[in-house]
Amino acid sequence: xxxxxxxxxxxxxxxxxxxxxxxxxxxxxxxxxxxxxxxxxxxxxxxxxxxxxxxxxxxxxxxxxxxxxxxxxxxxxxxxxxxxxxxxxxxxxxxxxxxxxxxxxxxxxxxxxxxxxxxxxxxxxxxxxxxxxxxxxxxxxxxxxxxxxxxxxxxxxxxxxxxxxxxxxxxxxxxxxxxxxxxxxxxxxxxxxxxxxxxxxxxxxxxxxxxxxxxxxxxxxxxxxxxxxxxxxxxxxxxxxxxxxxxxxxxxxxxxxxxxxxxxxxxxxxxxxxxxxxxxxxxxxxxxxxxxxxxxxxxxxxxxxxxxxx
Amino acid sequence: xxxxxxxxxxxxxxxxxxxxxxxxxxxxxxxxxxxxxxxxxxxxxxxxxxxxxxxxxxxxxxxxxxxxxxxxxxxxxxxxxxxxxxxxxxxxxxxxxxxxxxxxxxxxxxxxxxxxxxxxxxxxxxxxxxxxxxxxxxxxxxxxxxxxxxxxxxxxxxxxxxxxxxxxxxxxxxxxxxxxxxxxxxxxxxxxxxxxxxxxxxxxxxxxxxxxxxxxxxxxxxxxxxxxxxxxxxxxxxxxxxxxxxxxxxxxxxxxxxxxxxxxxxxxxxxxxxxxxxxxxxxxxxxxxxxxxxxxxxxxxxxxxxxxxxxxxxxxxxxxxxxxxxxxxxxxxxxxxxxxxxxxxxxxxxxxxxxxxxxxxxxxxxxxxxxxxxxxxxxxxxxxxxxxxxxxxxxxxxxxxxxxxxxxxxxxxxxxxxxxxxxxx
Numbered sequence: 240x241x242x243x244x245x246x247x248x249x250x251x252x253x254x255x256x257x258x259x260x261x262x263x264x265x266x267x268x269x270x271x272x273x274x275x276x277x278x279x280x281x282x283x284x285x286x287x288x289x290x291x292x293x294x295x296x297x298x299x300x301x302x303x304x305x306x307x308x309x310x311x312x313x314x315x316x317x318x319x320x321x322x323x324x325x326x327x328x329x330x331x332x333x334x335x336x337x338x339x340x341x342x343x344x345x346x347x348x349x350x351x352x353x354x355x356x357x358x359x360x361x362x363x364x365x366x367x368x369x370x371x372x373x374x375x376x377x378x379x380x381x382x383x384x385x386x387x388x389x390x391x392x393x394x395x396x397x398x399x400x401x402x403x404x405x406x407x408x409x410x411x412x413x414x415x416x417x418x419x420x421x422x423x424x425x426x427x428x429x430x431x432x433x434x435x436x437x438x439x440x441x442x443x444x445x446x447x448x449x450x451x452x453x454x455x456x457x458x459x460x461x462x463x464x465x466x467x468x469x470x471x472x473x474x475x476x477x478x479x480x481x482x483x484x485x486x487x488x489x490x491x492x493x494x495x496x497x498x499x500x501x502x503x504x505x506x507x508x509x510x511x512x513x514x515x516x517x518x519x520x521x522x523x524x525x526x527x528x529x530x531x532x533x534x535x536x537x538x539x540x541x542x543x544x545x546x547x548x549x
Numbered sequence: 550x551x552x553x554x555x556x557x558x559x560x561x562x563x564x565x566x567x568x569x570x571x572x573x574x575x576x577x578x579x580x581x582x583x584x585x586x587x588x589x590x591x592x593x594x595x596x597x598x599x600x601x602x603x604x605x606x607x608x609x610x611x612x613x614x615x616x617x618x619x620x621x622x623x624x625x626x627x628x629x630x631x632x633x634x635x636x637x638x639x640x641x642x643x644x645x646x647x648x649x650x651x652x653x654x655x656x657x658x659x660x661x662x663x664x665x666x667x668x669x670x671x672x673x674x675x676x677x678x679x680x681x682x683x684x685x686x687x688x689x690x691x692x693x694x695x696x697x698x699x700x701x702x703x704x705x706x707x708x709x710x711x712x713x714x715x716x717x718x719x720x721x722x723x724x725x726x727x728x729x730x731x732x733x734x735x736x737x738x739x740x741x742x743x744x745x746x747x748x749x750x751x752x753x754x755x756x757x758x759x760x761x762x763x764x765x766x767x768x769x770x771x772x773x774x775x776x777x778x779x780x781x782x783x784x785x786x787x788x789x790x791x792x793x794x795x796x797x798x799x800x801x802x803x804x805x806x807x808x809x810x811x812x813x814x815x816x817x818x819x820x821x822x823x824x825x826x827x828x829x830x831x832x833x834x835x836x837x838x839x840x841x842x843x844x845x846x847x848x849x850x851x852x853x854x855x856x857x858x859x860x861x862x863x864x865x866x867x868x869x870x871x872x873x874x875x876x877x878x879x880x881x882x883x884x885x886x887x888x889x890x891x892x893x894x895x896x897x898x899x900x901x902x903x904x905x906x907x908x909x910x911x912x913x914x915x916x917x918x919x920x921x922x923x924x925x926x927x928x929x930x931x932x933x934x935x936x937x938x939x940x941x942x943x944x945x946x947x948x949x950x951x952x953x954x955x956x957x958x959x960x961x962x963x964x965x966x967x968x969x970x971x972x973x974x
Contacts, residue, residue: 286808289811289812290811290812290815291808291811291812310815311814311815311816314812314813314814314815317812319808319809319812319813321805321808321809321812323804323805324804324805325804325805325806325808325809326804326806327557327561327804327806329560329561329564329565330557330560330561330564334557334560338553338557339809339813341553342550342553342810342813342814343813370564386809387809387812
């Protein structure tokens, strides 16, 4: 059974459709990645799930129960890590943890004990007595994450938890999240980093302009392209149109076309060398050809017609 | 829950106290500056002793008597005469060590007693000082009046007195002279004590907002300008401090800690109540520093400390409630800060915190000011300090508490509405 189930969630801000009827599910022990560029509607979705925003339509179910029927009970089941550092910088790391633990309903003794455990797990014991304002970006991110875990929530909502930190800090956080998942926590993880979604998430939902365009495992999403190879052709495509090439659309799917580049995926399970031969025989003078495994960016490219990194 | 929220906010304020300290230091500084400029202490606390030089160039028993009188009894409490020669006195006044120099010229006693020629006392005032030399001039005027009165009433005795001062009379003659003077003084006493003509300062017709109890209360310290000013400054700056405290709600919205709270708790009221409580606690502490510090710094004797404390606490609730409403109404932190400061200043000015409301235009004074909580606080507190208003302070307290409850309820409702609608700072 899903720890979190979202059905037909929608939210408008005036004339802007921030989230456009999306549905998905997060199961126990799973990391579900919500991948999309900035402004795609990821944070709005998390805000509605955690009760910070009232949806215009749709329902959220936490632990099988409708969120609206008992919001406090639903909130007890989840820990929310906001994208911004929601910390009191004048307080120490330990004081922050203990304070949020008390608000989550722990006794003073329990909050203290959990804070000690988390400080150790997050490798922050040595700096526990220092004010958060003296921490590095990575350390602040770790405390920000820890503050949502005091009450051991079975469901964790992470809104871009690694934004703006160095690779080492990111690796530490991703490793910690991996351990949480191993412990059975269901995690909804929003990100615009392809690598994180590819390496961390079991299932991925691709979101853009508030709409969930596709979801599935990485393999399932790659298969949407029609094969496990993508070809990047460099040539002068200014005055050419793939539609005019005889039989091209039966064998390849165009993912992206610009004046100097054409990205295509091979349809069917043909041999890469045969595909390459076909491409080199196209009626254009090819300057370069690159063969690669399809990435999430290629999937995004195919779904939206633009690069996720743009 | 409230305890946890309060402890967190107090800890944060303790770690970053500068905004609070600044708003605490300012009213004390303003009170000191204004108070010292106008010299408003009570029971001698303001003027201090007036140091002046007495140059006795006559050096007679009569001038010796005058010299001694200036430093005796009540004179000694206010005056600090130093006996110097003319050169030393002029040197010290040039160095601004004296407020004035009073010179008794040679032959003063002889000319005064014989009436042989007009006598003059010479007063040199220190131009670098304003009040002390003026006070001395007035005092000297009174002495001159008294000497003239004596010369008119005792002129017939003066030759004998001159002979006494010159040592030409024995004790029997001196005793007879004193007895005669005593009889004359006895006869004059009915004209002098009580005085035939006197004046009485009229009592203000409207000792607002107090009405009764005046005059029956125990006698207290004289009017202390510092106390008057500090109550007003306190009224205004407690509003600014409340703005500082309640604006923390904006900071919590900006820092997303409010979002985090909401992701954990469904009930909003503890968060708002915690912030109001935090503001009230800090305002209470600030008031203690302001009024307690004022008592130490400016020698203010608060006549009804318990009543003043209750009144101040009620005012703190009002200030916190008012600022909570403004924070809830204005979603932008900077704009809210500016508006709250302006609002606090206007409320303070119209409520008599900076100037007495009697100085305000009639429309404000008669129709608007009496409706303002700042007015209820300052006028009630000042009435308490003046010994008036035994009932008025309780009425002021009650009004403040009612308005506070309404404001806090309104703020909670507005914030709930704003949060439910998904609007944020």
